[in-house]
Amino acid sequence: MKLLCYAVSDLEKPYIMAWAQKNNIEIKMVTEELSYKNVQLAQGFDGVSSEGITPVDERVYQAFETMGIHQLAIRQVGVDNQDLLAARKHHITITNVAAYSPRAIAEMGVTQAMYLLRNIGIYQDRMAKGDFTWDESTISTEIFNCTVGLVGVGHIGGATAQIYRALGAKVLAYDLTYDASLEPYVTYTDLNTVLHEADIISLHTPLFPTTENMISEDQFKMMKSTAILINVARGGLVDTTALISALQHHEIAGAGLDTLADELSYFGEHKNPSELPADYETLSQMPNVLITPHVAFFTKLAIRNSIEIALNDAKTIIEGGRSRNIVS
Structure with a gap:
């Protein structure tokens, strides 16, 4: 062979x-x-x-x-x-x-959420300008006081649920398929409830024509203004233009993105930053956004x-x- x-x-x-x-x-x-x-x-x-x-x-x-x-x-x-x-x-x-290794991807999503929850990017941005102060706008919340909403609870979503539950968070889950083994970790509900109630919304669903841009303008308007979106699944699940608008208009508080919709157009090393897409440039300059190059799996x-x-x-x-x- x-x-x-x-x-x-x-x-x-x-x-x-x-x-x-x-x-x-x-x-x-x-x-x-x-x-x-x-x-x-x-x-x-x-x-x-x-x-x-x-x-x-x-x-x-x-x-x-x-x-x-x-x-x-x-x-x-x-x-x-x-x-x-x-x-x-x-x-x-x-x-x-x-x-x-579902755990590898789950851990990256939780890592990004914790980074954003504690406003580390905002503090780093201030400190780079010599500002070491903190104020009401950067006060945080402990994870056990948060509600986490998972969109998709297959292998990776299930592993994510277990980590958040171990940290004391309440975990809501939306999935088309019910898995009784996850009952100790999640409360199953509908997508709208996840979007309305979650402080951290984490995506763990495949990319199909039916799920493309499933998080867009209408969905961002359902979220809390303090909500954090985590996408360690597929970039196409999120409408990037709508995401940028939601961040700029403070409809959500931050986003952790291990994948972007147009990432295939710029995978690899670029010595000339002008080659990078405008949407990446906009997101990468936001201190409340954390982008990694599709490496959640990389262990x-x-x-x-x-x-x-x-x-x-x-x-x-x-x-x-x-x-x-x-x-x-």
């Missing part, structure tokens, strides 16, 4: 090599993300894995089908960059890694697990088995 891994980083290589040696499987690694321009690299391989960051169109799946490849193992949770209908049409089974455990789960799935499907991580 031979596998090809696209978009391999230096950090991933040791884990991939260890898995290949353990399973006695030949693996080739390339740094480029999978696209139609390089899909022919997969010729002669039995299976493929990719990071899944950039969009893939039908031509890629058609090429796989022609090569006799019938699976694609994505090494992350999100599959919004995959055309699932086109993949099914060409008999390509796509798997994702739904739970490589040693998460990297190892994402590789091992994805490659195990590739092997299982090639050998005629069925994985629980198949994306329907």
Whole structure:
């Protein structure tokens, strides 16, 4: 058996090599993300894995089908960059890694919330100007006196709920699917109640056409003026223009963003800051906004697990088995 891994980083290589040696499987690694321009690299391989960051169109799946490849193992949770209908049409089974480390992403969301709750960005902005004062506008609230609202309580949302409950917060949750195991940690309710009552609103839902811009102008107007929005899920869940307006007009108090809607347009290093989008520039200059470059997942455990789960799935499907991580 031979596998090809696209978009391999230096950090991933040791884990991939260890898995290949353990399973006695030949693996080739390339740094480029999978696209139609390089899909022919997969010729002669039995299976493929990719990071899944950039969009893939039908031509890629058609090429796989022609090569006799019938699976694609994505090494992350999100599959919004995959055309699932086109993949099914060409008999390509796509798997994702739904739970490589829910705790890693949950901890990043809580970290951002605590940073914003205690107004650290505002204090740092003042201190950079020589102002070491505090006043009524920066007084904070302990987390156990807060109500946290979770939009989506799957693996990551569930882990987030457990952390906030351990800190003493009241946790409200909105999800289309009920999970009885989360009853000790959350109170299930509707989306409007979450938006109206929560001091911290944390997003943990996939990006689909039905969830794109689910947090927009109307939703911001429902929130408390003291509310903090946390998005460690997908940038497209939030209408960026509406977010900027809500922050500028003090409709909400702050935002923690590990992902932005147009982040693919500026991933990587930019020596010329003028290349960055205007909305990023506006948000990054706000002391009540904390932006990180989509790194909530980025822990040693998460990297190892994402590789091992994805490659195990590739092997299982090639050998005629069925994985629980198949994306329907």
